[in-house]
Amino acid sequence: MDKMPKWADIVLIPFISLFLAAFFSALVILAIGENPIAALKLMVDGALMRSAGWGYTLYYATNFIFTGLAVSVAFHARLFNIGGEGQAMLGGLGVALACLYIDWPHWSLAILGASVGAACFGALWALIPAYLQAKRGSHIVITTIMFNFIAAAILNYVLVELLRPVGAMDPASAKFPEAVHLPTFQDMFSTEGSKLFRGAPANVTFFLALLACLVVWVLIWKTRLGYEIRAFGESETAAKYAGISPVRITVIAMLISGALAGMMSVNTTMGESERLILNSTEGAGFIGIAVALMGRNHPFGVLLAAILFGFLYQGGAELALWTSIPRELIVVIQALVILFTGALDNMVREPLEKLFIAMRRRNA
Amino acid sequence: MxxxxxxxxxxxxxxxxxxxxxxxxxxxxxxxxxxxxxxxxxxxxxxxxxxxxxxxxxxxxxxxxxxxxxxxxxxxxxxxxxxxxxxxxxxxxxxxxxxxxxxxxxxxxxxxxxxxxxxxxxxxxxxxxxxxxxxxxxxxxxxxxxxxxxxxxxxxxxxxxxxxxxxxxxxxxxxxxxxxxxxxxxxxxxxxxxxxxxxxxxxxxxxxxxxxxxxxxxxxxxxxxxxxxxxxxxxxxxGRKVLLRVDKKPAEPGATVLDIKGLRVVDEAGVERVKGIDLTVHAGEIVGIAGVAGNGQSELLEVLGGFADGTGEITMNGVALPLTGHGADGQARRAAGISHVPEDRQREGLIMEFAAWENTVFGYHHSPEIQNGLLMDNKGIYTEAEAKMQRFDVRPPDPKLAAKNFSGGNQQKIVLAREIERNPDLLLIGQPTRGVDIGAIEFIHQQVVNLRDQGKAILLVSVELEEILSLADRVVVMFDGHITGERDAAHTNEKELGLLMAGITDTSAVANGNGGNDTNPQEVPADG
Structure with a gap:
């Protein structure tokens, strides 16, 4: 028998963890002499009470959905892919090449082409660590994190030496042509009378991210490949017994993971900056780990967690703008959320399980 | 007092x-x-x-x-x-x-x-x-x-x-x-x-x-x-009357199903665990492999089941089976008509975190009849799992329950239901009743005997001598990677098999039923 009902596992535990994170964040804010309630109000106002705020929140959330799904898929095969950052960077290169060197008649075709480019480059960047893990036993955590640095160096080289337009000063590619401009939420939802999502970077890629959630859900729980990935992740010895090749699953799971991470850059590179810049990923690859942890590796959970982190990002920016709370504190708050929802999960889980068992016994 | x-x-x-x-x-x-x-x-x-x-x-x-x-x-x-x-x-x-x-x-x-x-x-x-x-x-x-x-x-x-x-x-x-x-x-x-x-x-x-x-x-x-x-x-x-001995009629062995010649297996550490064995199993008989754990029986099963490499020759219904590479994996073995109830059901036979219904197709998840276009026919699998659990008396009969929540005996019944109902030509079965309670043992043994009576070949590995003696028709004893003897199950006893298990092939003193007194065999090394 399961120790507690499913709703408690999925809803109650993250909620309590969040509450604890908020509580300790409040203490920190108090300690630096600011008012935590006012700070929270400012965050909610800035991120959720105006459409432009939502426009930013969902823009960040789009990134986190992709990287969160990337970590989840790998984790179902018990592979800890912390190379999302590097895979997203290289994915950006794929997007830039697709946008700069192919003449697209319409953005809808361009986004497909750019997604393929991003997915291929991201997957390729995950392939080498995957191969090393599967064939040589090199630990994937080590190799993927090293590949993040290599990716950053490669991107730097490519931007400075190859893609930088002649005469330009900053390490960035040329601006993408007008034809590949993706519709933003402002383009899509504003009417004559009311300007919605004014100036916000959220764009059509958000829907691509939602689609990715659906596809990952079907893949993991409805297909044979997903069955094999989960089986391999739960027990490698059993997978071998069933004739599931560990090498094959390791490589495929990492390819899918890398592709998803790479697709994040469709949002940042094509949807927002409209050219390839250095550090467009802004750590979203790492946030993906927290998102996957908090979302319990389920696409729906990842979606919710991504929106939460989008809120923290946008709300944090508002705090830095309007109060004397330093920007670094936002990192502290995010860290607390990760700490309580991810690392200290058992701290909440165990007492809660005991409580449910005690309750059940009393009712029995 | x-x-x-x-x-x-x-x-x-x-x-x-x-x-x-x-x-x-x-x-x-x-x-x-x-x-x-x-x-x-x-x-x-x-x-x-x-x-x-x-x-x-x-x-x-x-x-x-x-x-x-x-x-x-x-x-x-x-x-x-x-x-x-x-x-x-x-x-x-x-x-x-x-x-x-x-x-x-x-x-x-x-x-x-x-x-x-x-x-x-x-x-x-x-x-x-x-x-x-x-x-x-x-x-x-x-x-x-x-x-x-x-x-x-x-x-x-x-x-x-x-x-x-x-x-x-x-x-x-x-x-x-x-x-x-x-x-x-x-x-x-x-x-x-x-x-x-x-x-x-x-x-x-x-x-x-x-x-x-x-x-x-x-x-x-x-x-x-x-x-x-x-x-x-x-x-x-x-809590009820149990049958301690298996009720079965004499075997009627038919054609050779499995034929092993000169099989050698080297484990990952480079130690030779199976040192050249010859073995045949016929249709309609249960061959039991007796031996102290760690004398090469597990490796034999692993090679036959397709998750370890070996050298030598194995034919199945007259067709040679590859012993290394892709054609020697568990999928290929299943396609060749071999079902396998592995020795360790928790680490091999089942995914403990998966629900029972998902486990009922584990290893057979490529079968065409459970696919639904690009997806798996989860509804169909679930319905079939429900029926399987009824037929094999799995308790509780709830396909949604994770495998880890069943008792050892019921976990084993899930594995058996999956492997036996595939109607294999050869069933490999390792430690069928390890950690299984007496009530379930009776049931499991009966299922294995039923399969034999349908004319299937069965290779049984068990460290429980009692089980080998009551279930097998022919007993083969392994010691240190070799076969030290073969006996008709009806005409041997624990003492004789015990000597063979310790590597002593001269069993004349204890043969034929009665068993000698305290024969003091040489000590057996811990692991081959």
Whole structure:
């Protein structure tokens, strides 16, 4: 028998963890002499009470959905892919090449082409660590994190030496042509009378991210490949017994993971900056780990967690703008959320399980 | 009458909603061997863990020699004169016997005086009880039987008056088991009290003075061994009448299904585990492979099942099977008509976190009939799983429950249902009833015999001699990667097989039923 009902596992535990994170964040804010309630109000106002705020929140959330799904898929095969950052960077290169060197008649075709480019480059960047893990036993955590640095160096080289337009000063590619401009939420939802999502970077890629959630859900729980990935992740010895090749699953799971991470850059590179810049990923690859942890590796959970982190990002920016709370504190708050929802999960889980068992016994 | 060596009064212990021990009272006289028997999960180990201070009872009292004693930890248990020999030994492999014995009982910061004392004491114990072990030998070089002696010596060195042994014969050859029981007899004569936990009825009947039966956390009966019978004990354990022997008609072997020639298997560490064996299995017969665990049987199954590489020749229905590479994986083996109930159902046969219904297609998830376009036909699989669980009497019959939430016997039934209903030409079955309770054993054996009677070939590997003898038609014994003998199951006995299992091929002294007296075979190395 399961120790507690499913709703408690999925809803109650993250909620309590969040509450604890908020509580300790409040203490920190108090300690630096600011008012935590006012700070929270400012965050909610800035991120959720105006459409432009939502426009930013969902823009960040789009990134986190992709990287969160990337970590989840790998984790179902018990592979800890912390190379999302590097895979997203290289994915950006794929997007830039697709946008700069192919003449697209319409953005809808361009986004497909750019997604393929991003997915291929991201997957390729995950392939080498995957191969090393599967064939040589090199630990994937080590190799993927090293590949993040290599990716950053490669991107730097490519931007400075190859893609930088002649005469330009900053390490960035040329601006993408007008034809590949993706519709933003402002383009899509504003009417004559009311300007919605004014100036916000959220764009059509958000829907691509939602689609990715659906596809990952079907893949993991409805297909044979997903069955094999989960089986391999739960027990490698059993997978071998069933004739599931560990090498094959390791490589495929990492390819899918890398592709998803790479697709994040469709949002940042094509949807927002409209050219390839250095550090467009802004750590979203790492946030993906927290998102996957908090979302319990389920696409729906990842979606919710991504929106939460989008809120923290946008709300944090508002705090830095309007109060004397330093920007670094936002990192502290995010860290607390990760700490309580991810690392200290058992701290909440165990007492809660005991409580449910005690309750059940009393009712029995 | 003297005070009982141990008396438990009203011990209860619950783990969450599970009541592992319910109001257990028991009293053991000094100088006796007291057996505790019960199915898996009946609460035997919990009760002993309470006695040894690993768990704290929710209620109840413990009396040692008539005095109420609190046992909050194992140190207290040792002070109270209780020693425990665990099923899995707790020895430091690369320490010597002597070092292991003083471990945790050193007299001071410097070891020399402790080692000296221990050496003297050990010599004394060896003389008194016949517990001979070389004190300077490193543990990993000792046979399993001798390692167990070290565990007993450890307890005696700590002045144990009461010795608890948890499933002590599970890892021993029959000869080693005999030696163990001779030692226990000596200990009893010297006035020690022994509590023997086992699920083997034969050991209880032969060696104990009194026996307590546990079922579902309760002590259902305590009887004098001389006044009971195996059938009666089995009934007390299960709560209904059970058939102890398999009811089957003689085999009618048909064509050769599996033919193995010169098979060799080298494990990942580079050690040769199977050293060139020849073996055939015919349609309509059960071939049992007997042997002490670790003599190459597992590797044989792994090669046949497609998850280890080997060299040699294997044909299946006349067609050669590849032994390495992609064509030798589990999928290819299944396609060739081989089903496999693996030895370790929890690590191999099932995905413990998966629901039962998902597990009913594990390994066969490529079958065309459970695909629905690009997706798996999850509804169809679920419905079929429900029916399978009904047919194999899996309890509870809930396909949504995760495999880890079923008892060992019911987990095994899920694996069996999956493998047998594939209607294979050859069924490989390893340790079919390890950790399975008596009630389920009867059912599982019957299913295997039914499959045989349908004309299928069955290769059975088991470390339980009783099981091999009652289930197999032909018995092949493996020792150190070789086949040391082959016998007709109807015309052999445990003594004879025991010698073969120890690598002694001259069995004329014990052949044909009666069995010789204390034949003292050479010691068997721990792992081939």
């Amino acid at each position: 003297t005070a009982p060596a141990i008396e438990l009064k009203g011990i209860s212990k619950a783990f969450g909603p599970v009541q592992a021990n319910k109001d257990i009272s028991i009293s053991v006289q000094p100088g006796t061997i007291h057996g505790i028997i019960g199915e898996n999960g009946a609460g035997k180990s919990t009760l002993m863990s309470i006695l040894y201070g690993f768990y704290k009872a929710d209620a109840g009292e413990i009396f040692i020699k008539g005095e109420k004693t609190l046992i909050p930890d194992s140190q207290a248990a040792i002070r109270a004169g209780i020693g425990m020999v665990f099923q899995h030994f707790k020895l430091v492999e690369n320490f010597t016997v002597l070092e292991n014995i003083i471990l945790g009982a050193e007299h001071g910061a410097m070891l020399n005086s402790s080692l000296g004392n221990a050496r003297k004491e050990l010599k004394h114990l060896a003389e008194e009880y016949g517990l001979n072990v070389n004190p300077d030998e490193v543990i990993e070089n000792l046979s399993v039987g001798h390692q167990q002696r070290v565990e007993i010596l450890k307890a005696l060195y700590r002045k144990a008056e009461i010795l608890i042994l948890d499933e002590p014969t599970g890892v021993l050859t029959p000869a080693e088991a005999d030696q163990l029981f001779r030692i226990l007899d000596r200990l009893r004569e010297e006035g020690k009290t022994i509590i023997l936990i086992t699920h083997k009825l034969r050991e209880i009947m032969e060696y104990t003075d009194t026996v307590s039966v546990m079922r579902r956390g309760e002590m259902t009966a305590t009887v004098k061994t001389s006044e009971t019978s195996p059938e009666h004990l089995a009934e007390l354990m299960v």
